[in-house]
Amino acid sequence: MDRIAIIGGARLEGEIVISGAKNSAIKLMAASLLTDQPLRLTNMPRLADTRFLGQLLRRLGTDIIEQDGDDGAETILHTREIVSAFAPYDLVRQMRASFNVLGPLIARTGHAKVSLPGGCTIGARPVDLHLEALRALGASIDLHEGYVYAQAPRGLIGAEIEFPFVSVGATEHVMLAAVLAKGETVLKNAAREPELGDLAECLNKMGAQVSGAGTSTIRIQGVDHLHGATHSVIPDRIETGTFALAAAMAGGEVRLTKTRSDFVETLLDKMVEAGVEVIRHNDGMTIKRNGARLKAVEIETDPYPGFATDLQAQFMALMTLADGESVIKETIFENRFMHAPELARLGADILVSGGEARVRGVETLEGAQVMATDLRASVSLVIAALAARGETVVSRVYHLDRGFERLEEKLGACGANVRRIAGTGEPED
Numbered sequence: 001m002d003r004i005a006i007i008g009g010a011r012l013e014g015e016i017v018i019s020g021a022k023n024s025a026i027k028l029m030a031a032s033l034l035t036d037q038p039l040r041l042t043n044m045p046r047l048a049d050t051r052f053l054g055q056l057l058r059r060l061g062t063d064i065i066e067q068d069g070d071d072g073a074e075t076i077l078h079t080r081e082i083v084s085a086f087a088p089y090d091l092v093r094q095m096r097a098s099f100n101v102l103g104p105l106i107a108r109t110g111h112a113k114v115s116l117p118g119g120c121t122i123g124a125r126p127v128d129l130h131l132e133a134l135r136a137l138g139a140s141i142d143l144h145e146g147y148v149y150a151q152a153p154r155g156l157i158g159a160e161i162e163f164p165f166v167s168v169g170a171t172e173h174v175m176l177a178a179v180l181a182k183g184e185t186v187l188k189n190a191a192r193e194p195e196l197g198d199l200a201e202c203l204n205k206m207g208a209q210v211s212g213a214g215t216s217t218i219r220i221q222g223v224d225h226l227h228g229a230t231h232s233v234i235p236d237r238i239e240t241g242t243f244a245l246a247a248a249m250a251g252g253e254v255r256l257t258k259t260r261s262d263f264v265e266t267l268l269d270k271m272v273e274a275g276v277e278v279i280r281h282n283d284g285m286t287i288k289r290n291g292a293r294l295k296a297v298e299i300e301t302d303p304y305p306g307f308a309t310d311l312q313a314q315f316m317a318l319m320t321l322a323d324g325e326s327v328i329k330e331t332i333f334e335n336r337f338m339h340a341p342e343l344a345r346l347g348a349d350i351l352v353s354g355g356e357a358r359v360r361g362v363e364t365l366e367g368a369q370v371m372a373t374d375l376r377a378s379v380s381l382v383i384a385a386l387a388a389r390g391e392t393v394v395s396r397v398y399h400l401d402r403g404f405e406r407l408e409e410k411l412g413a414c415g416a417n418v419r420r421i422a423g424t425g426e427p428e429d
């Protein structure tokens with residue numbers, strides 16, 4: 001397995017072009033199952049997660065062409081017919097969001113057998129809201145031996161669904177199913193993440209009638225069929241925030257382009273509060289820090305537009321060197337502090353208790369061997385390492401490859417001393 005080695009201490013200067021959003025791309029890919037015509041997605045990130053979903057879609061009957069275009073990498077997905085409505089465990093467990101093929105499969109074929117995704121290192125992550133919502137649309141759902149068996153032979157029927165709490169995945173999943181249902185579906189307490197807006201926009205280009213995405217009430221007027229479309233994936237707000245935090249940690253001046261500052265406003269406000277200079281542009285932002293010590297600030301993760309849970313680990317890395325104590329509350333996932341003991345190996349002072357971490361800023365971090373535990377945790381270790389004395393080696397970087405495109409190249413181009421050490425194929429620990 002590959003590792004990443006970072007020698008800390010280099011300031012970052014330059015530009016980083018942000019990729020298309022992983023968490024949008026994978027839902028847009030699933031949308032291609034809803035039509036027999038080609039869906040052309042541009043500004044696509046090339047990641048392990050998009051590859052995993054591609055493998056599943058091919059098995060279901062999708063032809064996939066990957067090519068380069070004017071708007072970055074392109075993926076053309078064409079599902080002339082669903083050749084199998086079966087999503088096996090081996091493919092769904094590799095990437096949880098693969099579960100979201102269930103709704104489109106029922107909508108297009110009237111039946112599906114899809115593996116339950118199972119647990120995950122950051123929390124239990126059940127799919128009860130997804131299943132309840134699909135039932136509300138008229139699907140009959142049975143669970144046997146780890147699989148969901150769904151039937152809706154006469155098609156799905158629009159319904160009013162009020163989610164008991166906000167779920168990004170469940171909101172997207174119902175949207176993917178309800179666009180082909182008979183009549184109107186109204187989703188209340190819907191997630192408002194920008195990826196929802198992107199999915200709605202793409203579905204509307206395909207002939208769907210979705211309104212209100214980005215607000216907590218989404219209305220979907222079902223249509224008989226969808227057609228092909230071309231759609232550019234929105235910028236990755238988590239990658240944007242991650243590089244903003246990397247620049248703040250290392251010091252220097254980095255311009256993030258092909259992205260949107262409004263997607264990361266809550267983060268940017270916290271960074272400014274900590275003492276980082278942020279200049280917003282039409283195509284992104286510049287992050288500046290001249291070396292003065294940052295102040296500790298508190299954060300609490302919340303659904304969008306609150307502070308993103310997917311940026312919590314990276315923000316914690318920044319706080320390890322801040323002046324004072326930062327309290328970090330995680331409200332979305334119950335086990336999302338696994339990076340804390342790894343940051344402690346670099347010299348951070350962090351006390352975790354339940355859903356709260358207290359980070360007491362230290363003067364210096366020191367390079368060490370550390371282990372990635374999940375996607376965002378792994379990049380928090382890279383961020384900390386940028387400011388640590390000496391060399392840090394991060395193992396299990398396959399986590400990182402799921403969601404960050406050419407990370408070493410992007411940081412390296414700004415002067416970071418980062419290199420990938422190719423694995424031998426042997427287990428590392």
Ligand code: EPZ
Nearest residue numbers: 023097125126127128129130167168169170310332333375
């Ligand atoms: C999405 O996960 C993202 N993944 C996550 O990013 C992100 O952290 C999360 O939203 C929150 O922003 C993708 O988009 C692929 P949820 P999702 O449903 O949809 C509970 C990353 O690193 N819940 O909003 O799975 C759930 O356990 C990943 O890119 C239920 O209880 O998140 C969690 O506590 C990690 N029952 C909370 O709701 C359900 O049926 C919010 O989860 C569904 C969710």
